[in-house]
Amino acid sequence: MAKKKTSIKDIAKSLGISITTVSFILNGKAKEKRISEELTLKVEEYIKEVGYKPSHLAQSLRLGKSKVIVFMVEDISNQFFASIARKIEEKAYKSGYKIIYCSTDNDPEKAKALIDTFKVRSVDGFIITPTPALESTVLELLEEEFAVLLFDRWIPSIDCSYVVVENEKSAFEATSHLIQNGCKNIGFITVESDQIQMIDRLQGYGHAMESHGLKKNVFMLPFHNLSEFGASSKIQQYIQKNSDLDGLFFATNYLAFEGLQALNSLKKRIPEDVLLVSFDDHYFFTLFQPNISAIEQPIESIAEKLMEGMLMLLEDDESSKPDYKVTLPNILHIRESSDYKI
Amino acid sequence: MAKKKTSIKDIAKSLGISITTVSFILNGKAKEKRISEELTLKVEEYIKEVGYKPSHLAQSLRLGKSKVIVFMVEDISNQFFASIARKIEEKAYKSGYKIIYCSTDNDPEKAKALIDTFKVRSVDGFIITPTPALESTVLELLEEEFAVLLFDRWIPSIDCSYVVVENEKSAFEATSHLIQNGCKNIGFITVESDQIQMIDRLQGYGHAMESHGLKKNVFMLPFHNLSEFGASSKIQQYIQKNSDLDGLFFATNYLAFEGLQALNSLKKRIPEDVLLVSFDDHYFFTLFQPNISAIEQPIESIAEKLMEGMLMLLEDDESSKPDYKVTLPNILHIRESSDYKI
DNA sequence: TATTTTTGATAAATCCTTTTAGCAAGTTCC
DNA sequence: GGAACTTGCTAAAAGGATTTATCAAAAATA
Known part of the structure; x- marks a missing residue:
């Protein structure tokens, strides 16, 4: 048959x-x-x-190129990564590439194991959101001449192509926005993390506060199992303890979601009692009443640059030392209706 | 080097x-x-x-098995599909399989082209949410002895393994819930679609209404470009025209989101003015005030059954005629606080 | 001692392509 | 007429594994 x-x-x-x-x-x-x-x-x-x-298999074996790219993110079910996956896919397939995806859960061991598996599979390139402690593994990949492109976050200590966004600048702008609207005591809610993009966001907030002579107020949640950990109630406690808060900056949208629940439980009104802004926009923020201000990462551009960069790295004829380092601007959406401004 | x-x-x-x-x-x-x-x-x-x-490449060539499964959905950036992708991935990798994903946009031509591409790539199996008019293509795959597993929707006319949920039953239950809470005029908001799962949901609603002697009231939106098409304002018009509506059943969560915006614009209160229920649960529904009732598809079970079935089909030693047909129950989450019930 | 078995290994075919090197036969040139 | 090209095509190696069939030497049997 x-x-x-x-x-x-x-x-x-x-x-x-x-x-x-x-x-x-x-x-x-x-x-x-x-x-x-x-x-x-x-x-x-x-x-x-x-x-x-x-047979692509035979061709790959003969030519040593598989036309497969690995898309390795923290969690493919995360809306941000899924959206990028969608765009990447389209562009890749147009160029005859296939995409295999995998999620690291930000676990270095898992990431290393996955990379090991894929090296053997003779994939051509890796698009990676690096976990902590991944320097040496990425370095190995580069030495073995795979095409490697980091995104969302990069690794300062090694010379590797990347596509990221202006985390610090946008955090600075968003914080400044809150300050200009009268906030004097802005809390920055983030997770414990040594990931560069989180550090940058924190720094942007910090610089804005400092440059206006305001006191910083940072609340860090443990990284893992956010919702199981009762992130919402932790945030609630934080807000209660800091009764003078008049602004909140959430470092990611899932933190903002937890925060919204906390504010709801506390019967805090937005924007009368507190002004909000969140990193990472979400469809939800425009649906919520009132709409929530947020920093939108330019998904389309990120995906575009990722594939553009990846194709460049792949088609590079082993001669030059290809370098593709892109930092994209975000879009700050101010959404509280102006009537409400303090 | x-x-x-x-x-x-x-x-x-x-x-x-x-x-x-x-x-x-x-x-x-x-x-x-x-x-x-x-x-x-x-x-x-x-x-x-x-x-x-x-070298897996060489092994695949020799053995005729690539240990690659294609996960072909309508849109990988859709939260539902992305969540399943995440679970599938985990299970597949554990069994030594890799997953390539792709999105069809529910376009038969696109789906056919993708399937063609993958056949050549010598993948071992296909997990597919079939687009319309895909019978013949799926049939071809089966004839060529690929492992094929449909999900989310199935194709009644052909004998192919699938994993789906109880669409009709759950829609019946949800509608009955609205009726039991006093709704007499329930609108069913859906999209024009001949996809079996949408038809089943509509039928479930219809049977519930009929069995209570109530008049059906169905609003169909055109399928494509929902938000560009101004779905929210279309729904708004529909609600205005049908001023006696006291319940709304949204056939999918993205319709519910559009509906919520419409209700908000119309200053309709939930649940005082209208009771809601939506197919496909979403994190958002628990965040929204008041919480929105919804039918949750059991993502974990779906993913589990998908991989279980796929592995069964793959490991089948060409002898038997493997058959894996699973219909899973959903979970109806009633969320309006009971104080509010009409 | 002669024959059969067992042991411990291997040569070569196969999966399907790409690509280098080369070979006959026909043309051109002087 | 003989050297030098051109033309049109092909044999065979390579890429990295799996697997069948086979083989020489040692051990067991008669």
């Missing part, structure tokens, strides 16, 4: 010619290799007739 | 033995093939020493 796939060999045999000739014709090298137009046409016709498609 | 990978051939040469022997040892057939323990140990040690890993 299992229809045996026709191979180039079958074609050659059927037409009584050599494999080489068929291969040349298939790869558009008929002219170059001086195959007569007559034979070329005959072969092409036959190929169409039997619906022959070459 | 580019470290050439060591192959089985290199190992054989270095140790002055044959490739066959090395292969036997690698595949744990040393005993069976009567390789001396002495040599086995020596080879195993050497393999560890040089850190040899077999």
Whole structure:
């Protein structure tokens, strides 16, 4: 039953010619290799007739390129990563690349294991949101001449291509926005993390506060199992303890969601009692009443630059030392209606 | 620079033995093939020493199995599909399978093109949310003896394994819930679609209304470009025209989101003016004030059954006619606080 | 001692392509 | 007429594994 796939060999045999000739014709090298137009046409016709498609597996083995890119993120079910995955996919498939995805949970061991697996699979490139302690592994990849592109966060200590956003600048702007709207005591709610993008966001907040002579007030949640950990109630406690808070800056949107629940439980009104802003925009923020201000990461551009960079790295002819380092601006959406401003 | 990978051939040469022997040892057939323990140990040690890993590409070529599964959904950035992707991934990787994903946008042409691409790539299995008009393509896949597992929706006209949920039953229950809480005029808001799961949901609603002698009131939005199409304002118009509506059933959560915006614009209160229920639960529904009732699809179970089924289909030794048809129950979350009930 | 078995290994085919090197036969040139 | 090209095509190696069939030497049997 299992229809045996026709191979180039079958074609050659059927037409009584050599494999080489068929291969040349298939790869558009008929002219170059001086195959007569007559034979070329005959072969092409036959190929169409039997619906022959070459085996990518064999091609990959022979050519040493698999046309597969690994998309390795913290969590593919996270809206941000999923959205980028969607865009990446489209662009990759257009260029004949396939995308395998995987999630690290930000666990270095898991990330290393996954990378190990994929090296063997002879994939061509890696798009990675690096976990902590991944320097040496990434370095190895680079040494073995894989195309590697970091995103969301990068690794300052190694020279690797990346696509990131202006975390510090946007956090600075968003904080300044709160200050300009009268906030004097702004809490920055984040997670314990040594990831560079989180550090940058914290710094942006810090600089804005300092430059206005305001006192910083940072609340750090433990990184893992946020909701199981009762993040919402932890935030609630924090807000209660700091009764003079008039502004809150959430370092990510899932923190903002938890925060919204906390504020709701405390019957705090937005924006009358407290002004909000969150990093990472979400459809939800425009649905919530009142709308929540947020910093939108430019998903489309990120995906575009990622594929552009990846293709550049992949098509690089091992000569130059390719370098693709992009930092994209975010978009700050101010959403509290102006009537409400303090 | 580019470290050439060591192959089985290199190992054989270095140790002055044959490739066959090395292969036997690698595949744990040393005993069976009567390789001396002495040599086995020596080879195993050497393999560890040089850190040899077999080429999956070559193995796939030889064995005709790639250990790759395609996960083809309508839109991978959709929270529902992304969540399943996340779970599937975990289970697949544990069994040594890799997942390639792709999105069809529910476009049959796109779906066919993608399937064509993957057939050539010699993937082993397909997990598919079928688009309309995909019967013949799926049938071809089955004839070519790929492992095929449909989910979210199935194709009644062909005998293919699937994992779906009880759409009709849950819609019936949810509608009954609204009726039991006093609703007399319940609008069912859905999209124009001949997809079986949407039809089933509509039927569940219909049966519930009929069995209570109530008049059906269905509003269908065109399928494509929902938000660009101003779905929210269309729903708003519908609600205004039907001023006697006291309950709304949204066939999917993204319709509910649009509906919530519409209700908000109309200053309709929930649950005082209208009771809501939506298919497909969402984190958002518990965050929204008041919380929104919804039918939760059991993502974990779906993913579990999908991988269980896929592995069964894959490991089936071409003898039997494997059949894996699963229909899972949903969970109805009633969320309006009871004080509010009409 | 001669024959059969067992032991411990291996050569070679196969999976499907790409690509280098080369070979006959026909042309051109002087 | 013989050297030098051109033309049109192909044999065979390579890429990295698996597996069948086979083989020489040692051990067991008669």
